Amino acid sequence: MFRTLLLAVAAGAATAGAQTPAAPPPIEHFFENPVFTGAALSPTAQFLAVRIGAPDTRERLAVVDLRNNSVQVVAQFRDADIGDFRWISEQRLVFDSTDNQIGQADVDFGPGLYAVNRDGSDFRQLANRSGEIAVTPSSASRRQLLPWHTFLMEQLGAQDSDSIYVTSTHYDSRFEVAYVNLLRLDTKTGLSSIIVRPGNTRSWMLDHRGEPRIATTLDKNISAVHYRDPATGEWRKLVEFDAYKGGQPNFTPLAFGPDGTFYVLSRGNDDKTSVYPYDLAAGKIRAAPLVSLQGYDFSGSLITDNGRLLGVRHLTDAEATTWFDPAMQTLQKQVDALLPATINLITPAARPDTPNVLVESYSDRQPRSYALFDTANQTLNKVGDSHPAIQPAQMGSEQLVHYKARDGLDIPAWLTLPGSGAKKNLPMVVLVHGGPYVRGHSWGWDAEVQFLASRGYAVLQPEFRGSTGFGARHYRAGWKQWGLKMQDDIADGAKWAIAQGIAAPQRICIAGASYGGYATLMGLVNDPQLYQCGINWVGVTDINLMYTGHWSFTSDMTEGWKRYGMPDLIGDPVKDAAQLAATSPLLQAARIKQPLLLAYGAADMRVPLYHGNKFRDAVKAGNKDVEWVVYDEEGHGWALPKNRIDFWGRVEKFLARNIGKP
Template sequence: MLPLFSLCARLLPGLAIGAALAGPAFAAGAAAAADNAPVPIDAFFSNPQLEDATLSPSGRYLAAISAAPGRRDALVVLDLQDNKPRMVAGFKDADILDFEWVSDQRLLFNVSDKQTGPGGQVLSSGLYAVDRDGSAMRQLAHRRGPHEAQTPGTNINRRILSWNTFMLRQRGAQDSDRAYVVTPEFNELGEVRTVGLLQLDTRTGQTWPVKRPGPIDGWLLDNAGEPRLATHSEDGKTTIYYREKDGETWRTIAQFATYAGSKDAFTPVGFGADGTLFVLAQAGQDTASLHTYDLASGKLSPEPIVVTRGYDFTGGLVTRRGKVLGVSIETDARANVWFDKEMQAVQEAVDKQLPSTVNTISVPSQLEAQWMLVRSYSDTRPVTYRAYNAKTGAFVLVGKSRDGIDPARMGRQDPVRYKARDGREIPALLTLPAGGAKKNLPLVMLVHGGPYLRGNHWGWNPTSQFLASRGYAVLEPDFRGSRGYGQAHYRAGWKQWGLAMQDDIADGARWAIAQGYADPQRICIAGGSYGGYAALMGLVKDPDLYKCAVNYFGVTDINLLYDGHWSFKSDLQDDWRIHGMPLLVGDQVKDAAQLKATSPIEQAARITQPLLMASGAVDRRVPLYHGTKFRDAVKKHNQQVEWVVYPEEGHGWSQPATRFDFWTRVEKFLAKHIGDKAAQ
């Protein structure tokens, strides 16, 4: 079999956007990868070099965000007819954050400052539009902050919207200069009170508000690109509204408990060309499937449209204007399921030519479009974007999301299942280092945050691959409470913080020992947010199993999530705190004893193993006092505590420099306690 890059070159050489605009920096990464030295840390944790590649409505043009050393992230457009890329928007003091096609001629985009963390951002937003050739640039909304930065020229007779105006990020009509944008409104505590919807002329700046039925959290456009659904959650209930074709009348089509759910609950997915509403629903089954919803009778289709056995349906519709072609799904990996026979034939042709990767296909909106976008990846290969001509069978290489990653030096990742102590099956991902021994390895139990979401997504992951490149086996469990595996698995995690959820993680480590993958004397537990909480509780509950822990921006006291602090309010919404947390995490009054027993800060004296902790000073999800209070408590009994605060970071590391520093610290910490240095 030819290597993938050779196969693509033989089909059609193409001109990668990144290579054309970035210059020689790409060659440096490849040279580094050829060395026997460890893959550099920046190859894993730098910002992607190319992302969000998207075809125009006709399919002739492709836009993407392109990064390169020495400049800010720019918006580039590739003409697939002549294969020439063009930078159409770029700034000296801001980065392109995201974009969407308004029409085949015009694009809408937001900017942000990716070189500064949340604490230092002054110019953090701004809405613009530009033609695909870089002309007719217009600023449509102010940048946030005291120093308003405008595009050159006068603002006389110009309409500039407020800073809190953002793209909807849904495919609109794409047949004029108009697009829909959202305008979140905030209360005095900074919480979103409602989200407005405006139709915006991207050339003149004129707007037309969409009438809403009351406070709204989210909007959904129909197949024609018009607002059709609105949703709102309040007082523990979710309401779904439908907008009649007259454009003025709204009616309630469903209402159900937000967190507890009900037999009639569903989540809107999208609309077919005939107005059919596709929804995600349990419909009396353990796993959710794709159904249709009768807007007249208010009933689900008796039979599902798509069932993903053993998994909740996760994905969306793949549509062209006037037709639903298929769906995107995720089971153990992402894929397309095609209703359309021609698209199924396209998928087979693409997979035949790109056999080493998972290849998902997206299509432009116009029916006559010939080009499609192929997103290819595997466990050892970051995403590569290619345009595919369905008529000629030719590929154009658009670019790679990351360079300097040699698949041969990446660890293979396998979906596995193991049994917890009560017999529950726990899905997990196991990543082993490339080459060398596959047995008796130091193991990192990597715990996802949330916790009530799906943590595992098969494919190239910078964290697990970085750890594997340093010689560690990595096990990532989707412990009970994780979404995506049915209601029974999800509900089994309710009120199980530090209890059965924690046991599932420990049982995964013991499974890895029993299978021979892990050295029982060299196991560390690590994670961020809830994963950081689980890392701390691992040291409390299983001190003989874990030799160390890494906690980044993790919860240290469950009661602090409820009560907050006088100087810094968490950004957790009141509806979740009042109605969600008592049900899923624990009631402060009824479950007071449990919350105390399962809060790491109450058990700090029991933690004697080495611990690395990191927090962001402007984290509003798990504010800094979670870390400082726990640090002070644990250091009274444990001198093996390393602690770092990143002044401008929030709940997650937004700056590459932070990621480089943090993971360098993790590398040294693991090497000392369970790695090569520990074995000496």
């Protein structure tokens, strides 16, 4: 019903056109910016805030009145797009800005901070977007705006007043984070007050009443969790540990439950992280976990309404919800019956007095889609699709597989096969995730993976040792294994795919960004008979370069990470000098003879351009099949659709030449 109204507001939005089943979808369908990018119910579920966009227009903030399905745009910019947004009460929203039309090189402002009523009235700027001192032009008062480094918290807060908590990040002389202040901000007057912090605070957490209760500090390499006593306002330390290497005792704050219970993430005596209640009076973690996930570290959040703990949202192979509330269990079954082909994530409002809940749906073949479910009438009302031009029937199928590394370690991996045609003896891309100490992927639609599958390639994404989310043993097994056992895990995945009859020998290409780019180059060095080509974008080309840098470029790697983290997790430049030389793509460049596609961003601060320049010059001395591209305005990845389309168009042609169908 109101979807028609939303589409009218977003006039010109892309829609799915008729496609010949045999024709692959156009590249633009994968790499244009999403058409619909978010929705949020008001605290009572009477209104829905949405961020809507259309080709060649700025994203706007609109509010749908669910009582009569009317739609009103309440905020928009001429020179920017709406960024994050959230309800702070039934009447008022806060939001910041972003710019989807520029790359990293052209970003010279912060997100700002703004507030507006749901009917578009009482608009107020609260924080500046630039480094200049600015004042609000409000006729009621002329007050200095908060500085550009003022940011929204991830937590929603109490959602019951015109005031919110925001963070203010302060930087040292090297422009590294020194500490993060917490401010209580009145969105009507612009007045703010600072919460006393317990040290060099890096993160904050609000309790079940929306008040500051937990602060995490960092002093050199020591991280500490502090608790603020609600009676005295004084801070006391709960635990401290090595921020980079972990160790016991150790836990990560998760949330406060509606009854005031403090929940934390801890491994306890197990290999996997679980959710535990923490006894604040006794100062220890309770013995029995609230939630444990078989085979996975816990990653997720609590779901509450009206002072009740309804369930827990978490990630295993895909996102899912464990409901404690019987009514929500029944509701989940009702929604799943209406949408049997997708994962359906239900989000209730904070204090609902209408039967509406928000449903976010997706699958391996379907991008994110949003709808409202009326629990009284048992009806679904579509709100918007992130990529409406994508036709699920044309997408590939994805599954989580496992194989054994050569030393016996179990390696999870994501295998995506083309949606049509042969399922065996396929050309394959081994796509290596960045990080590397992160989880690489989860089950669901991915533009890059599905683009490759739509062109007839199998895609294998290994969660090699060092990847997080699969337990401490799997994670720690990757320490100091760049180019060594981590690399073997990736190669063993390609060999597994050949043995299973999935991948055609002599038709495998390795590819990846950041650490994945490093692994691409080392794969070509270590296993020249296995990989016929390589695609590296924004990839590290030498570990020592991450330590030493270059006078002409600025890196965003902190001195703390270089001093306390990298020597133990990656390698010490002095103690491990021989290993770092043997596992340097730059120093081993003469051994790479396979065709290469190299792409970098000129404004990259994570892996600055000198990584690419030095390696390009070294490899070209003995390899004439090297394609090189630099996107001047981009940073560590491609922010602009035109560059994503250009790069993946190059990838398509490169793969077709080297492992494509004869």
